[in-house]
Amino acid sequence: MENSTLAGFGNRLVAQIIDSLILGFVISVLILPIFGISLFNSSSFADAEDEAAVAVLVGTLVVPLLLAGLLGPILYEAFMVSSSKQATIGKILMKIKVVDEQGQRLTFGAALGRALIKYVTSNVCILLWLWPLFNDKEQALHDIVVKDYVIK
Template sequence: MLYAGFWKRTLAYIIDSLILGFVFMIIGLIWGVIQVFGNSMPSPTETSVLTDGLPAIFTMKLLGQTLLNLGISWLYYALMESSKCRATVGKLALGIVVVDEFNQKLSFGRASARYWSKILSSIILWIGFIMTAFTAKKQALHDLIAHTYVVDKRELNYILHKQAERNSHGNV
């Protein structure tokens, strides 16, 4: 099996980050327009926070935006990687897909576990991601945790096709 290496995965991540950044920018613009042209009355949450001043309102809005962005990122990665595509747009552009230990597409739960495990890969100074360059099957920490592999799509399709051929000949 041809496993996707560090640089190919990094480039896929950059492509996905640009896509998500564009989505976040559009959501931010829409939110800004709503704030400017919408109701000028503060929400009940903002009203209760007004006594704490502007920093508290800003912090709450920033927290809300961060949680929204995190939720969108999670759904993007988990839904795409558990779909029939088996990959995000960035991975598809580079011809790589994410599979489980049986070369099957991920369940939504496994794709979610893989996504949330990236937090651990990040908080240990990105070492969890750098591991990709040094493990035999090019797995990052989150891949090891979720039992997933990032592989070349063409080679995977070839292997699956050969397996299907063997199975069809064996059933004759």
């Protein structure tokens, strides 16, 4: 880690925007067919008179949306950061990667913990994303907890 240059807030932000666009597109492509099938099978919640129709609609629409929307970004981040690339697609394009304190690749467990903390903090308090601007090691909360760095 000593000979590496920290990635900087701007590089990290652009990488996150790229990843968000990619994930949004992929989730949309996966969910749209499910949404279309659900609408075809059941006209709407208001028209569904029996509980079974509502259950089918919820099961085919809401559950996949929740799973894709919640688990997708977390698993994507964890698998990519713990891979040999040590980076998500956005980070790869920005030429940055995530390393532990010794400059090594994160384990899947560490990457999963990092992704969970990152997901929760970015959805609960977006101001925590500004944390790297106020510390000399340019670490966000998820970096501090897992003890990792984002480097060029």
